[in-house]
Ligand SMILES: Nc1ncnc2c1ncn2[C@@H]1O[C@H](COP(=O)(O)OP(=O)(O)OP(=O)(O)O)[C@@H](O)[C@H]1O
């Protein structure tokens with residue numbers, strides 16, 4: 001990524017001091033064992049995920065695919081430490097997320113994780129540029145603005161930096177969310193249907209960008225997608241069917 005000068009290692013050192021250091025001797029950046037999620041709906045239990053195992057090496061790319069309602073978003077949230085499973089363990093960059101409380105998981109996320117949500121989650125009161133600048137500003141980077149401008153240009157939004165989310169199309173908001181996720185220079189990027197709202201050409205640009213990040217920074221990618229072009233470029237695929245891993 002041009003214009004950025006912090007390595008993920010430097011970022012990793014920047015906070016989370018009270019957590020055990022990520023003494024991460026294993027080549028896996030993410031491992032999940034026996035993941036299950038059961039929720040109470042009305043007076044019955046609904047099992048959304050059941051017995052999921054995942055092992056992913058640093059720098060790899062995993063596509064999570066499956067029909068609508070098969071549990072992809074739920075699984076992504078659990079792997080990223082945003083949500084806890086009902087059963088099983090998740091270890092991310094040496095930290096066992098399932099042993100940590102919300103505050104500790106937030107520290108690991110801040111240190112390691114970028115996230116592009118299915119509904120973007122841009123801050124409505126901030127412009128596109130301010131949304132993208134936020135992670136670097138919070139880190140205290142002096143060149144947050146230049147970095148954010150460069151990232152917005154890379155997603156094709158150089159002319160839209162001062163627009164607020166409500167003044168942007170769905171696809172443009174998605175690209176702002178992707179630029180923001182890149183701005184935090186994560187060691188692992190989770191994205192929920194990153195090309196879902198994009199036309200073929202813009203979708204291709206975003207796919208190229210994700211894999212450039214993967215190649216330049218060794219960023220691990222975990223992507224939920226219905227887009228076969230994207231799934232085929234990933235080194236691993238995980239297929240969900242009604243909450244179970246079928247391949
Ligand atoms: N908190 C919850 N309470 C009850 N049911 C839930 C909850 N969260 C998810 N579900 C159900 O779990 C199933 C999986 O949801 P999830 O959002 O993970 O699906 P998905 O594979 O991401 O689907 P899509 O492709 O449509 O985004 C769905 O049937 C959904 O209705």
Ligand SMILES: [Mg+2]
Nearest residue numbers: 072073118192
């Ligand atoms: Mg989903």
